[in-house]
Amino acid sequence: MLDLVNCKVLSVVESDQVDAYLLSESSMFVFPHKLILKTCGTTTLLLGLRRMLRIAAVDAGFPSHNTGSLGEIRTAATPYRVFYSRKNFLFPDKQHGPHRSWKNEVKFLDDMFSGGSAYMVGKMNGDHWYLYLTTPNTSLTPPKTPENEPIQTETKVLKIPTSTVYAIGKGACDDETLEILMTDLEVENAKQFYLENASAVAEDKYAKRAQQARKDAMNSLGNLKGDGVADMSLSGTTAGSTSVYDDTFDVFSNTSSDLNDANTPDDDIGFPEELSTEGHALGTVVSEACGLSEVYPNSRYPDARVDAYLFTPCGFSANGVIPAPDQAGSATHYFTVHVTPEPQCSYASFETNVPGRQSGRETVEVIEHVVDIFKPGRFSVTLFEAKANSVEVRELGLDDASAVKSGLLRSARMENIKGYRRVDRIVHDFDGYDLVFRYYERDDWEGGRSPRVGEVD
Numbered sequence: 001m002l003d004l005v006n007c008k009v010l011s012v013v014e015s016d017q018v019d020a021y022l023l024s025e026s027s028m029f030v031f032p033h034k035l036i037l038k039t040c041g042t043t044t045l046l047l048g049l050r051r052m053l054r055i056a057a058v059d060a061g062f063p064s065h066n067t068g069s070l071g072e073i074r075t076a077a078t079p080y081r082v083f084y085s086r087k088n089f090l091f092p093d094k095q096h097g098p099h100r101s102w103k104n105e106v107k108f109l110d111d112m113f114s115g116g117s118a119y120m121v122g123k124m125n126g127d128h129w130y131l132y133l134t135t136p137n138t139s140l141t142p143p144k145t146p147e148n149e150p151i152q153t154e155t156k157v158l159k160i161p162t163s164t165v166y167a168i169g170k171g172a173c174d175d176e177t178l179e180i181l182m183t184d185l186e187v188e189n190a191k192q193f194y195l196e197n198a199s200a201v202a203e204d205k206y207a208k209r210a211q212q213a214r215k216d217a218m219n220s221l222g223n224l225k226g227d228g229v230a231d232m233s234l235s236g237t238t239a240g241s242t243s244v245y246d247d248t249f250d251v252f253s254n255t256s257s258d259l260n261d262a263n264t265p266d267d268d269i270g271f272p273e274e275l276s277t278e279g280h281a282l283g284t285v286v287s288e289a290c291g292l293s294e295v296y297p298n299s300r301y302p303d304a305r306v307d308a309y310l311f312t313p314c315g316f317s318a319n320g321v322i323p324a325p326d327q328a329g330s331a332t333h334y335f336t337v338h339v340t341p342e343p344q345c346s347y348a349s350f351e352t353n354v355p356g357r358q359s360g361r362e363t364v365e366v367i368e369h370v371v372d373i374f375k376p377g378r379f380s381v382t383l384f385e386a387k388a389n390s391v392e393v394r395e396l397g398l399d400d401a402s403a404v405k406s407g408l409l410r411s412a413r414m415e416n417i418k419g420y421r422r423v424d425r426i427v428h429d430f431d432g433y434d435l436v437f438r439y440y441e442r443d444d445w446e447g448g449r450s451p452r453v454g455e456v457d
Helices: 045-058 102-110 187-193 195-219 222-227 278-290 363-374 390-395 400-413
Strands: 009-014 019-023 026-030 035-039 083-087 117-122 128-133 176-185 305-310 316-323 332-340 347-352 376-386 420-429 433-442
Touching (some): 009 305, 009 316, 035 332, 117 420, 117 433, 176 363, 278 305, 347 363
Antiparallel strands (some): 009 019, 019 026, 026 035, 117 128, 176 347, 305 316, 316 332, 332 347, 376 433
């Protein structure tokens, strides 16, 4: 399926509730009941959709009502609901079909699903966001097989959520997605996502760790030096070297053989074992150095795992798997980050479905943290939330007035992101979901490359 999309798997973090795949062009998250595929560049995401639905029917046993046999080539699972969204392209002329225009993408989706709706959110002559979504219990095009036609191959029937608000987690407030799309990154700050810069940071960081580990090891030798052990000077490279940064230091080494059998744990001076490639190792360095690891810190989420990768000569991707604190096994969420730092096309995206009420941080605090990492000239925020009906509000211990007040307070806080002015705020009331789109520009922003108006048909 990913071959059709034109991307490859770099690594995967597995858990009981979600498998997070880091891709050569972004990320994929596979849950028991849903799949999220997020790509960038000139990938052809929609071309993988038919194969995705076929895999769901034939290999995963999801219900399929459009054919009489799983062996038929048109067999595809009937999805509960489909969402497709993207920002307006920076370079629409470089895209491949069906992604040359929003019109073509909508036609492609309409040919697959009945009852879909397409939206453009934001200024046509400014930054905007596209969304296509189907209604619950989506039907495929062509129409379903008539009920009186016999089904030749029995398939498992899975219990699909009957209410969109219980698709994830335990309530309406647990089903939300925050997306921050940033362009025109501050040039000097963006250098941290280049291989050259990250290598220097890694050498400095791990050389210091190696030096301290060797000091600790030598101190643990006690009086052995008096028993004929040669005197050894210490550095971050090898014993007897005089420079922490000499050319013999291998930042990717997991050994300390130069200590003449001194018992120093490998992981005290090298990279963790799972970081088996240079790209992953430097990705971890960048994740820690830029502050990304602190968006959902281990102090609050001790079981959180981050899988990061730094590309050559530049570019960065990361997936986070975030188990809900104090709810062992009940919910696992994700975040994903992708960065293109080149000045002529700089871009960064951050997306998460960690519920704001669970994270211990206001949504606006997460936004400010992320924006401070990348320092964009302009950015948009979309907050997509399942609606809470009155029963669910009561279950959460809120009355209607309190729920409204809470929402208004959160909205008010998001009007004032430090260092930025809010230019647009657009609210959409969808079937089962609320969407709020906001667009910001930095206070000192003087403009730059304007968004393209329209796309090639």
